[in-house]
Amino acid sequence: GAVVSQHPSWVICKSGTSVKIECRSLDFQATTMFWYRQFPKQSLMLMATSNEGSKATYEQGVEKDKFLINHASLTLSTLTVTSAHPEDSSFYICSAPKRRNPNYGYTFGSGTRLTVV
């Protein structure tokens, strides 16, 4: 249980275009979704926290106008990378707390590899 489906798995886009990444909770209601970014061989860095029905909270240094997060329902959170540039190429992964089994912490999406050319 507590599965998060993330799409797309990978995407290549042209510089200047926008890309939307979706994370859907399939069998539970995700009131909170964490969005992480991971550069090759590096750690997962929290970008923002989204809560259903309210504005996302962004970490210091993350441009909220560039990384638009929407959490319009209890089962869907989206991250839109606007006007993407090559330096935005990274692995993006979402995660939601598993409230039924808090000791198991979190369920993760499978991640999205974004390449901006």
Add this chain to the structure above:
Amino acid sequence: AQKITQTQPGMFVQEKEAVTLDCTYDTSDQSYGLFWYKQPSSGEMIFLIYQGSYDEQNATEGRYSLNFQKARKSANLVISASQLGDSAMYFCAMREGLSGSARQLTFGSGTQLTVLP
């Protein structure tokens, strides 16, 4: 200051031997949770083991055990009887606050484990 420190960027272990991956943490919270995740090259995050700050016993999950030394603020992962499929990046992570709270995970920099045949 780093909240989670993994000092071993890379580790090698012979198949069927045990290996210890180091993790130290820093928090002023009395309640916190420590997690270990495995990330293969596919990028998915695989939960391995959890230790709560109030747990007196070291956590174990199959071939994984967590050597929790609270006074030293360390939470080392021990993998017994290593298998070739254990080759992956391993992340130590911490959630500060009470179990079940919707707080984010903070990750260490990771250790790339390679199991040699």
